Amino acid sequence: MLTKPIEAEVTDELLDTADNNYHTPEWAKHVIWYQIFPERFRNGDSSNDPTGERVNGPEGWAPTPWTSDWYDRADWEKSMGDSFMDGVYHRRYGGDLQGVIDKLDYLMELGIGALYLNPIFEAVSLHKYDASCYRHIDRFFGPDPEGDRAIIEQEDPQNPATWQWTSADKLFLKLIEEVHNRDMKIIIDGVFNHTGTDFWAFRDLAEKQDESIFKDWYAVKSFNDPYVGSVFDYEGWWGHKSLPELKEEGDTLVKPVREHIFEITKRWMDPNGDGNPSDGVDGWRLDVPEEVGKGFWKEWNAVVRSINPEAYTVGELWTSDSKEWVSGELFTAAMNYPFAKSVQRYIIDQSISTNEFLDELEEVRNSFPKDAPYVMQNLMDSHDTPRLASMVVNPGREYNEDGRPKLGFDVRKPNAEERRIQKLVSLFQYTYVGAPMIYYGTEAGMWGAGDPDDRKPMVWPDFEYDPERLDPLDRERPVDDNNFDEKLFNWYKKLGEIRNEHEVLQTGNFVPLPSDEQEYFVFARQKSSLDFAIVVINRSEEPRQIKIPLANFELPEHTYLENQLTDTGIEFSEHSAEISLPPVSGAILIPEQKDQCD
Incomplete structure (x- = not known):
């Protein structure tokens, strides 16, 4: 039964707890992020797989086999139309929270320090941006979907006193605990501009x-x-x-809506309600925040920081206007799409010079509060873009241009040369200012065009996958092996080890080093003349002998510069060092103490 809306306890005193001075949680400077699209990450419990009734599937609907050729359509899909797109959004693969728990040690091995989960609240779609409610985890992500439905139906959605914990909720709280036990962090997606038509109020x-x-x-x-x-x-x-917008007045959501959002914010940040947020999420990623007024976000961020002053909030902000949304009153950071666009133009497309690239990076860094660049999510791809590997296969397109096969997008697997470009991109991503964020499967070799191809089921080493041989437009294409790429995984693992072991790569200043070349560049991450790392990026298709100026650094006696990627040292004189780099490659040079026995 629905009752009169309750009054949330949001006061001027609560707003005052939001410090006007910008603050970054210290932990956010030191993590490598990993984005998980839950339905496609890992099926850890086949007993909770979605049903045809849940997805409004046609006769004969069944979950799609995890290891099947992505473009191979089941009979039930063919009954929905002649096009691949006619049925693909009705697919379900059965990814769930148990699958995330099962693979936390895999993520630790990769060097991951923080997880961002796409929406996990109760919703009909595969992507969950059409919430049916915010107060419960999707019941098909937990162990007892039918039991959870019965619990949900007993509650008054407006009255938190009636809210219970479903089996899916409890499993999510267990996931939080398991994440924290590994000294990792976790944030979830907040979609507060719109709901689904199945939302209880709608x-x-x-x-x-x-x-x-x-x-x-x-x-x-x-x-x-x-x-x-x-x-x-x-x-x-x-x-x-299908996505009705919540109502605004002025620059904020209407009072009953924002009060409800404040209540669910408290629920997931402090599940026990005891004032100790250690059992709750460590922050939020906010969907399309520019489409809700800043007044709401100021009040909401004040609520978040009153619960946990070290919480991290990050907006989905695509343009340079993101600088207006990162402040002491608003978000901690932004998804750094401007970074991704610049890296694509410089390393993948090679459409801008080194100087132009450095200018673009500097402009973005300088537009934010002092510490903000260190906590930006430096992503290359996401659930909203073609995958990084496919960006490399399809150069010369605007970032996130509608990358679908019907528009000429090539859906094949990258070749060896294209993988070198991906590895060079990731090398820069892991050594530049900000926190690298990996979209699930990028490290495993996954490729794909834009939505829906960027949401394929994760490729795991313990599965044997069908080769990808079909094309959505019946074009000729190579037969591509689609199994876990161990060599690429080990590359990302190595980068993670290097970044996690050297704090200078996390919080050091960014210092470009002089060079007249445009096909390569050299920069330092530096905390002092003695504490530094030097990174060399050669985007050229030719080998290069690169001279590195050392005038700004001190190299005490009995030290040498070691390339962390190859575990080899390079010679240096008082003012410079030289390194030979193969085509499309790089180096990470860090001072190391010589063995005095040598």
């Missing part, structure tokens, strides 16, 4: 129209009224009626 609104007590929750344009000839209509996110 269902009531759709049924009762202007008599619903939730008529002011959504941006309704008209109600169904046959007497005046009007029909029920509302604003949908980017025109998508």
Whole structure:
């Protein structure tokens, strides 16, 4: 039964707890991020796999085999239309929270320090950006979907006093505990611009129209009224009626909506409600925050920091305007899409010079508060973009241009030369200022065009996968082996070890070193003249003999520069060193103490 909305305890005193001075959680400077799309990461419990009823599937619907050729369509998919796209969004592979728990040690081996999970709240879709509620984890991510449904139906969605913990909720709390036991952090996706049409308040609104007590929750344009000839209509996110927009007044969400969001924020950040946030999530990634007024985000961030002053909030911000959203009152950081765009142009497309690349990076760094660059999520790909490997296969396109096969996007596996480019990109990603973020499977060799191809099931070393031989447009293509790429995994693992072992690569200043060349560049991460790392990037397809100026560094007696990637030393004089690099490669040079017995 639905009751009158409760009054949330949000006061001026609570707002005052948000320090106007920008603050970064110290832990966020030292982590490597890993983004997980839960439905496609790992099926740890086949007993909770989604059902045809859940996904509104056609007759004969069944979960898609995890190791099948991505473009191979089951009979039930073919019954939905002639195109690959007609049925692909009805697929489910059964990824769940148990699968994430089962693979935490894999992530530790990779050097990961923090997880970002795409939406995990109750929702009908595979992506979960169409929430049915915020107060519960999706029941098909937990061990007892039917039991959880019964629990959910007993509650008053508006009254937190009636909220219980479902089996899926409890498993998520166990995941948090397991993450923290490994000295890792975890953040989740907050989607507070829109819900799904299955959201409890919208269902009531759709049924009762202007008599619903939730008529002011959504941006309704008209109600169904046959007497005046009007029909029920509302604003949908980017025109998508499946994603009704929550209502704003001024620059914030309407009061009952924001109060409800504050309550669910507290629920997941301090599950026990005892004032100790150690059993809750460590922060949030916020979906399309620019589409909600800053007034709401200031109040919401104040709530977050009142619960956990060391929480991390990061906005999905795609442009240079992100600088307006990172401050003491707003977000800790942004997903660093400007970084990704610049790296693509410089290393993959080679459409800008070294000087232009450095200028673009500097402009972004200088636009944020002092410590913010160190906690930015330096991603290359995500669930919203083609995969990094496929960016390399398809150079010369605008970043996140609609990369789908119908627009000429090549869906094949990268060749050896293209993998070298991916490795060079990751080398820079792990050594530049900011926290590298890896999209699940990038380290395992996965490739794919934009949505839906960027959401394939994770490639695991303990599975044997069908070769990818089909094409969504029936074009000719090579037959591509689609198994776990151990060599690439070991490359990312090595980069993670180097970054995690050398604090200078996490918090050192970024210092470009002089060079007249445009096909390579050299920079330092430096905390002092004695504490530094030198990184060399050769994007050329030719081998290079590169001279490295050392005037700004001190190399005490009995030290040498070791290339951390090859475990070999290089010679240096008082003012310079030289290194030979193969085509499309790099080096990470760090002073090491010589063995006095040599």
